[in-house]
Amino acid sequence: MTAHSVPAAVPYNAATTYAKLVKAYPFIQIADTRVNAEIVIISGMGYVRRGAHLLQLDLFLPAQATRDTGPVPAVVLVHGGGWRSGERGNMAPLAARLAARGIAAAVIDYRLADEARYPAAIHDVKAALRWMRANSAAHGIAPQRIAVAGGSAGGQIASLVGVTNGIDKFDPDGAASAVSSAAQAVINIDGLSDFTSPAARANEDDPTKKPSAAGFWFGGTYADAAALWREASPTFYVNRDTPPMLFIGSGQARFSVGRDEMVGKMHAAGTAARVAVLPDSPHSFWLFDPWIMLTADAMAAFMHTELPIPTITRKAP
Template structure:
């Protein structure tokens, strides 16, 4: 086991490029992974696909760009989608976007947020520091802070603090799984996490996120190297410790694996299911045949995927 606080203090690659008048730090952005760009790319091979854009249902409240963390002027923002009915408490879901730990943004989770809020969940879509700004484990620190913030602000959103799931896509799926396999592990908490609120996760939804970086089924390369600040030969301890597969224990939350038909994006899944089975922790696998990696953005897969997700969450929380 390694001391992440020591690693992080020595390896953080934070790149501050300018300060705005409001003291918000402007950071470099990689815009290579966008919803529209992905649509154009995938439509060449599957001309029938359509971007999933569910309507904002009556009774759903949206609050965007709320500040959940301030890191010396670097404000981390979150979008919240929640039921307006305040007569009951609702389970929560933290929505974690993908993009190779380097690109992507929280707006890419809006379609899921709208559906979940309409189904009786409070959905939180936070941003987190990507590899151009800060290497691993900064993103993990940020997302655990987001979960604590959710619990601290539970009254504002009628959140049931005992029922919070992590859901992520691609790199976000890996992070969602890591959040739920490191419950109560202080090594994954930042030094400023003494708020009294827990970052523990009670259910996981991993949508095409790897479970292991150095594994016979894994082909993670450049994107992972950027995130870890080196390849496996240079940073083997980080490659191993970032793998959710390596952290499965009695505190791991039940998990739903939702996968495309591309095996590289669920590397380590079968090994993880075996570990979960040995601990009698519930897991479920749903694989969509003949699908591209970013299938979650598009019809005809979005609706059945969300039905699977909501059914799993309902079984865990309702």
Template sequence: MKFRTRGLVAATAIVFAAQAGHAASAKDREFPVADAPVLEDRFPVQPVAFPGGVKAYRDVAYQQLPGFTPQIVDIYVPASKGPHPLVMYIHGGGWVSGHTRHSGAMADFPAALASLASEGFVVASLEYRLSGEAKFPAQFQDAKAALRFLRKNAEKYGIDPKRVGVWGGSAGGHLTALTSLACHETTLDPASTEDGCVQAAVTWYGVFDFAAIAASRTGGADDAVAKLLDCDGPCSNEKYAAASPVTYIDSKDPPFLLIHGEEDKVVPVAQSHLAETRLREAGVPVTAIYIPGVDHSFIGHTPAETRAATLKATNATFDFFHEKLGVARK
């Protein structure tokens, strides 16, 4: 018992000594302290190196809204000194899924975005609130907020704010078209300003008219559309129209490139045909490429067809931005 008592006393002494040492060392600690709560993410953002001297900044927060995690964007910056035109990519996924680093059958989409950056563009790839988090027009508002953020930080990332293009596929094609055509619509985005407008747009198999899609499908629009527009049953014509890019087409819109597979079973190729017709009628410059034998995401009947269609669309997209945003190909 005496042995145990001495052991307990010794252990207690060690604990008190440790606590005393902890308290003493705590007095010496110093940290930066601001005058008010700091909500900004101060974790160091380290650029990732890509071929050609391109540097990519991952997960840059462009917006923090109450009740939501920060909205982020990846930013790819060329090696050469700017200012450079900006191209912002908006991912697909039916408004219910997806992320900044994928597109169709691209095996390494960040490498593709870095390749565009190496040709003289700042490239941003956008995360936005999905329909499970927020209903339309939240996604449109996020895209506009990202453009405003990027223009506000033009000097930091070497951006020419007067030369901006936007590009997206499927649901991202819808948001790309809407961002390009409805940049002044304060009914959709009360914060709309010129900082949210663009000078060129590329859609891959994008949605332009929700009512037309609903009419072409038995039972009306699919669940993804209903979830996006917050419809309990069939959506109203007013809801379809408000979210449809064709509603906002006018002669002041930027030039468009439309690319669509002729066998698309997810977003009918008729969507791009309709957009092409309406844009031409309004006097908007438009180029359309329809690729035979491929489905949504440019998926062909064979891997070779998928590869050929994907490369055709990507090369046409890069060339379009060179032409419309004034960057000479090297």
């Protein structure tokens, strides 16, 4: 597979997606970052350097996080785009709405497949979680209340990041740092949980796609790189220490393949798993009104439930 034989990735953002969806959903509107609440946006902060590439994030903070009113929960948001395209700004409207609901949110760059194949993106998102925790005091964030979330390919990445805490292969920076990259909760928005299932491979391993999005990320088809396809499937890591997870799905079942099986494994392991499906919605619904508000509401409710404010026990005088 050479750079000369592989077509360039198609841009993935709200504008290109709107053009594809508007005929079937004429009522949709591209969401923006305007919210009816006071929030603070800090843009362009570098969180890790990979060679010459400084990966950056934009941080959306509830206004109260800039004052002495107690630390807030936070979430790292991972954009979609088939592991090969997309941009951090795609998640900015969702980040703004979460900040308006009392949750700090970071939208991040990560290395796409043209720059670095799997599992580079996993390493980068874990580095972003570590940066959030290391800089939590400066931004009014509770370091023990940090989640990871993503949409589409970003949902699969977020899930894999969340379920692989402590596995060195997925966090090569961890040995040199005293700061944890663990996520206390995970939100997968319309992302795959199992690359190996026939339903997923029907699309992700389609021989007419030369290569498919997943095949390009892994550097090979399922037949050529089955071990990687399995290794990148979050469902195979479920255990009793798996963090609480929320799955938000569209009306397009192909994008959440493996979700129900993973939820079943989590329930059997005694870990919290919830599912919210938005009927009749398209893939990429979180980029548009009217669904972005429902998405933000579901995420905020989940985080405030699963990452509650710790009870402070005071010693008697």
